[in-house]
Amino acid sequence: MLAHYLEEEGLATTIVSLVRLHSETIEPPRSLFVSFELGRPLGQPNNHVLQREVLEQALGLLESDNGASLISDFDQSNDGTETNESWSPTATAFSDLDMTDVADLKKRLKDEIETLAPNYAMAKKTRGRSSVGVSKLTMDEIAEHVTSFLNEPHQESPREDLSSAMVLRFGVDDLKAFYAEAASHGGSPSSWQLGNWFWRDTVAGQILISLREAAMGQSDKRFNIVGSKFLVPRIWIDELNLKDS
Amino acid sequence: MVNVRTLPDVMQKQLNEVDCPVFKNKPWVRGGPLKERRVAILSSAGLHLRSDKHFVGGDHSYRVIPNDTDPGDIVMSHISVNFDRTAFQQDLNVTFPTKHLADMEEEGLIGSVASNHYSFMGATDPRDMEDDARQLAGVLKADQVDAVVLLPV
Numbered sequence: 263m264l265a266h267y268l269e270e271e272g273l274a275t276t277i278v279s280l281v282r283l284h285s286e287t288i289e290p291p292r293s294l295f296v297s298f299e300l301g302r303p304l305g306q307p308n309n310h311v312l313q314r315e316v317l318e319q320a321l322g323l324l325e326s327d328n329g330a331s332l333i334s335d336f337d338q339s340n341d342g343t344e345t346n347e348s349w350s351p352t353a354t355a356f357s358d359l360d361m362t363d364v365a366d367l368k369k370r371l372k373d374e375i376e377t378l379a380p381n382y383a384m385a386k387k388t389r390g391r392s393s394v395g396v397s398k399l400t401m402d403e404i405a406e407h408v409t410s411f412l413n414e415p416h417q418e419s420p421r422e423d424l425s426s427a428m429v430l431r432f433g434v435d436d437l438k439a440f441y442a443e444a445a446s447h448g449g450s451p452s453s454w455q456l457g458n459w460f461w462r463d464t465v466a467g468q469i470l471i472s473l474r475e476a477a478m479g480q481s482d483k484r485f486n487i488v489g490s491k492f493l494v495p496r497i498w499i500d501e502l503n504l505k506d507s
Numbered sequence: 508m509v510n511v512r513t514l515p516d517v518m519q520k521q522l523n524e525v526d527c528p529v530f531k532n533k534p535w536v537r538g539g540p541l542k543e544r545r546v547a548i549l550s551s552a553g554l555h556l557r558s559d560k561h562f563v564g565g566d567h568s569y570r571v572i573p574n575d576t577d578p579g580d581i582v583m584s585h586i587s588v589n590f591d592r593t594a595f596q597q598d599l600n601v602t603f604p605t606k607h608l609a610d611m612e613e614e615g616l617i618g619s620v621a622s623n624h625y626s627f628m629g630a631t632d633p634r635d636m637e638d639d640a641r642q643l644a645g646v647l648k649a650d651q652v653d654a655v656v657l658l659p660v
Contacts, residue, residue, distance in 0.1 A: 263527075263633035264549065264640050265657050269534035271644030274544075277657035287527040290657075291535050300514075301552075301591035303658045307598035310607070317607050317656070321617065324654050325541055330533035391579035393596045395557060432561070432584065435592075442593045453591045495588045496518050 265290035276323045278303040278316060282333070289331035292323035297339035299453060306340060308450065349449035351459040352378060359465065361472050368409040370465045375401045378444040385447035394439045397421075397432035401440060404433040411473055415485040427484035431492050437466055461498045470494060471504065478507050518589060528634065544654040546611075547621035547647055551629030552595070552602050552660040553585030562586065562628035567635040569643055572624045574605060587630045590660045602660060621652045629659055 265275040269291045279285040279293040280300055296316060298305050304313040316336055326332055354374050360366060379401075386392040397404060403420060407429060410417050419426040441464065442456055451459075461467040470493045477489020490507035499506070514522070538544060553562045555570035561584035562570075572581060578599045583592065594601040608620045625643060627636055647655065 264551070264627065264636060265655075266530055266534065267637055267640040268549075268644050268647075268655055269536055270532075271641055271648075272536055273644050273647055273655055274536040274538045274653060275549075275655045275657060278659070280659055281522055281525075283523065284525060284527050287529065289530065289533065291533070299591045299594075300589070301660045302594045302601055303660065304601045304604060307594040307601045310600065313600055313604060314607050314610075317604055318611070318616070320656055321541055321544075321546065321611075321654065324538060324544065327537070328535075330535050389597070391577075391581075391599065393582055393592075396561060396582050396584050431586075435584070439592070439596050442596045446593065446597050453593045456593050492586065492588055497514065497589070500517070 263288055263290075265293075274324055276320045278320050279333075282335075285333050291330070292320075292326065292328075292332045292334075294320040294323060294334050294336055296336040297341070299341060301453075302340075305338075306450075307446075312338065343454045344452050345455060346450050346452060349446075349451040349455060351451075351455075351463060352381060352445050354378075354464045356463050356465050356468070359468055361468065364409055364412045367412065367465065367469055368405060371405045371409060371469060372402065374465045375405060375440070378441060381447045382440055382444035385443045388447065389443075392439070392443055394436045394443065397429055397436045399429070399433055399436070401437070404437055407433050408437065408469060408473065411485065411489070412469070412476060415477070415480045415482040425484055427482075427488040430485070431488045434470060434493055437470075441466060457495075457498060457501075461494075461502060471502070474507075475505065478505070526632075538653050541617055541654070542615055543618040545619045545621055545650070545652050546608055546617050546654045546656060547650070547652045548603060548605070548608070548624040549643075549655050549657045550603055550624070550626040550660075552626060552658070553583050553628035553630075554581055554603060554626040555584065556580050557582055565631055565635070566628050567631050567639055569625045569627045569636075569639055572603075572626060574620050574622055574624060576605075578605075585628050585630065585660065595660075602658060604658075617654075621647070622650050 276292040279295045282295045285293040417426045
């Protein structure tokens, strides 16, 4: 739709489309359909050859004189379920968790973060960037805030400009980014491998699953929405056979 | 359809049932060869500078990301958790390919790279973004941009 508006204003556009049905219905001027995972318009991380191919093909559509609603298909696909055998997950503090012992869970989470910290630091240095930081909290503060909801949903916000529930949401985003960046350092795991590791084998994953369950039964509206909708991805709710919200 | 094999039924259903508009007119802007075009990225990944306001539900505004921004200064606050973020976390270029555009400019494949790029947050109904998008078109034209590549997530 954005392409349609821009084109009406006189700007030539080309879109990399992840959902062919939407392009077929909306009919943007030019779209290159790619059969990649949602979230990966140019394919795979660190596969710059593939990324360039997608980008060049998408931009190449600008030279077509088709006249209206051109949909082209990229000839490679990747659904993210491949397994990279050379990647091995980072050891975590996951074993014999008592999900009712919040003090122990908090300690285990902090231990796990500490275990991953060297890999995270190396990944950040190697990549020259990190995507962690939307919550503007330290990982220790995130661990405190996230686990505090296991005891009591009416938490004070650690930030003046955001509600407690919003800080929870961004803190969880940062937590997941920290884990993924650390665990993928030096390897090329698929998103499926990273997800399996995070949601099945880490203390953080188990805490988020518990938080989601706790939030689903809460009358606190903000915690209920954030906890039930924005902590565990739908694909893992399904894969782990978690209760529907 | 996107990799349906990996999508739970409920997500497939949601994607299939998205209320997409059907436009009567089919605008088509012709331009010169790609090697003479000035290219900007328009992402809908909810990207922004660390110093910018994060995106919230229903947000129809966009954020400006200067082309020379340090990659470490770009973060994501898209409200949906139902797309893969691990690729973005490992490599900015898989969603926001400024490096590739710079290389393509150097190789003469495109004319130049825009001064700024832009991001909306795709969970908002794009119909609510129409005014902002049309205003953005003026901003892009003021930067002499004549090619926009849209990258959703």
